[in-house]
Amino acid sequence: MTNRRGLLIILSSPSGAGKSTLTKRLREWDPSIRFSVSATTRKPRPGEEDGKDYHFMSAEDFKRDVAEGDMLEHAEVFGNFYGSPRKPVEAAIDAGEDVLFDIDWQGAAQIRNSVLAPYTLSVFLLPPSITELHRRLVSRGQDSEEVIAGRMKKSWDEISRWDSYDHVLINDDLDQTDRDLKTIVAATRMRRIQQPMLTDHVRQLEAEYKELNL
Template structure:
């Protein structure tokens, strides 16, 4: 399940490295962040998007009704259940799941458009959504990160600190957390979110490294051939 970004993101303060000027633009990657509720993946998602405004965020489709202040297409793509199910049947969803009686999913077309433009797409999803995306036709371009809380006690404290959920909802989220955490080993990277600043820096490092992988730099082959031609010109 993909979540929505906050409506109050701070202004960008830094921009991540871009492809080499003049070289063919690299294909965008899919960065998946997953965690149990309350471990901080939504906060870290917003921080990454502030650090690098070129990141595209995968806005989820959902059958739940809009909450006050939510805008269709910005926070979620709000769809009726029949409309959502028709999108699934047509193969228009990268992943989907039913959570607390509502359907959520990641539309495929915007992700493919971002990839083709050389933009990376950020997914704030649960383990089921991450598993489906990794198993999709776009799976080879996925980089997945699981966010762990420093302790279960801290996880509960963070959930209660939101002041948004009833006791019943908090109990349900805590019960689900154990199952969520059991999937940590399915991910490429794991970050323990003891401190948001440190966790964000780890995520930046992961993204920089993945962007720099040889197989993500389509311009390198021609660049090296150019270097070899320079060598030939010296002889």
């Protein structure tokens, strides 16, 4: 058995709050942190590999796994189902590996109600202001005004769920937020529940204490 259990790390934010950049930095800091591979019922696109990009499943198999509790979270998007298979994540956590989830508040809520909730760390990123969030979306130069307005509406829905997360960071200074996020991950790895070897160690201390007859 490894010296610690892995973490199920949830990182959520509205679009434009810096999640992609911070995720990249987190994985550069510790390359052993890996993304969860989602399952989906949509057809593979050219170049996509089963088990690498997605676990491609039939709708019948997906619904069966949901009914049997084998999906940590799931949702229907444009007629296709998407979800996070429980067993690979459970195996990773037992092996001391951290698994990163880039999901919204609905998926996060489902995971917090799953069997892996005790090993979950959830972090929400807030923008410094709505004006700055809007500026970031506009500065990308990728979307029309209509699309940006839709993203802003969805962003506010996400922001309104901030208080259901373990930790909340205001990303007004990227470097500081990066340091704070790494500190949170490092500290959470040391939670008592993440260290299954502690029980045996305390038993050894107890045996030693009795043997010394102090």
